[in-house]
Amino acid sequence: MTINQQSISDYQAQPSRYKDMLYRRCGKSGILLPAISLGLWHNFGHADDFTNARNIVRTSFDCGITHFDLANNYGPPYGAAEETFGRILKKDFQKYRDELLISSKAGWDMWDGPYGDLGSKKYLMASLDQSLKRMGLDYVDIFYHHRPDPDTPLEETMGALHQMVQQGKALYVGVSSYPADLTRKASDILERMGTKLLIHQPRYNMMDRWVEDGLMDVLESQGIGGIAFSPLSQGILTDKYLNGIPEDSRAGRDKRYLKPEQLTEDRLEKVKELNSIAKKRDQSLAQMAIAWLLKDDRITSVLVGASSPEQMQDNVKSIVNLDFSREELATIDDILN
Numbered sequence: 001m002t003i004n005q006q007s008i009s010d011y012q013a014q015p016s017r018y019k020d021m022l023y024r025r026c027g028k029s030g031i032l033l034p035a036i037s038l039g040l041w042h043n044f045g046h047a048d049d050f051t052n053a054r055n056i057v058r059t060s061f062d063c064g065i066t067h068f069d070l071a072n073n074y075g076p077p078y079g080a081a082e083e084t085f086g087r088i089l090k091k092d093f094q095k096y097r098d099e100l101l102i103s104s105k106a107g108w109d110m111w112d113g114p115y116g117d118l119g120s121k122k123y124l125m126a127s128l129d130q131s132l133k134r135m136g137l138d139y140v141d142i143f144y145h146h147r148p149d150p151d152t153p154l155e156e157t158m159g160a161l162h163q164m165v166q167q168g169k170a171l172y173v174g175v176s177s178y179p180a181d182l183t184r185k186a187s188d189i190l191e192r193m194g195t196k197l198l199i200h201q202p203r204y205n206m207m208d209r210w211v212e213d214g215l216m217d218v219l220e221s222q223g224i225g226g227i228a229f230s231p232l233s234q235g236i237l238t239d240k241y242l243n244g245i246p247e248d249s250r251a252g253r254d255k256r257y258l259k260p261e262q263l264t265e266d267r268l269e270k271v272k273e274l275n276s277i278a279k280k281r282d283q284s285l286a287q288m289a290i291a292w293l294l295k296d297d298r299i300t301s302v303l304v305g306a307s308s309p310e311q312m313q314d315n316v317k318s319i320v321n322l323d324f325s326r327e328e329l330a331t332i333d334d335i336l337n
């Protein structure tokens with residue numbers, strides 16, 4: 001598969017784009033998600049290269065990736081990723097809109113004052129309207145509440161999600177980073193209103209396995225799909241940092257998300273051991289880390305970011321080998337414990 005880097009007006013999606021991608025059913029719903037989805041958390045801000053961002057999206061779709069995940073405050077600045085994605089949609093994807101599944105979220109700080117954060121109905125409804133304008137859309141396919149709000153009644157937050165569906169501004173709704181008990185309550189509240197909680201988006205990777213303590217069981221029992229974000233633990237689960245911190249890496253240039261002190265000697269030793277297993281599997285460590293998540297069919301999809309079209313293609317190769325032997329899984333657990 002070649003990287004599609006065509007000029008402004010001549011983008012035509014690869015006819016064979018659905019041939020090699022794996023699609024999984026999202027909980028108990030009619031929705032199929034690609035095993036790999038593109039998250040636009042990084043590399044889609046105003047200061048980022050628009051041509052590169054555009055080619056990442058094109059390449060993703062050419063690889064069979066139909067799901068593109070955003071949030072109101074992705075950038076920088078806040079809102080920039082949605083604006084960039086809106087430009088790409090307008091230029092390249094208008095005729096493919098019905099083949100795309102586009103999601104956005106609200107729940108973190110977005111604008112000043114008491115109504116620009118957390119989980120009130122006022123904030124969520126206003127945020128969705130703003131997101132639709134930035135992307136030039138009539139509706140999103142999925143709208144998430146981005147994080148739990150301990151002070152707003154859950155009925156109010158879920159009521160806002162239900163109203164979005166009733167208004168046709170979101171086809172489905174989800175939550176992100178909710179613990180197991182709150183996920184079950186949210187699902188029950190929405191079900192009583194007549195809306196299905198389609199999907200949960202938790203942080204989940206080899207080094208952060210909190211979801212295994214109850215949440216995965218809730219997703220299965222409630223028929224909720226799962227889509228994991230941060231599958232590479234902000235780049236730790238790659239071979240990028242095995243020989244120091246490159247200046248152009250995330251830890252080297254942007255210390256907001258991955259701090260150099262997180263790359264401890266003990267952690268890097270574990271990464272080296274995991275990298276050895278990946279090599280024996282004929283995978284990169286990043287590919288193995290993604291495959292490790294997809295070994296559990298309760299994980300419908302894995303959200304990956306990409307800094308280049310080539311990196312996106314490498315991510316997609318993860319699905320070539322999703323099988324792990326008992327010995328491999330036991331060794332991985334031993335390394336991480």
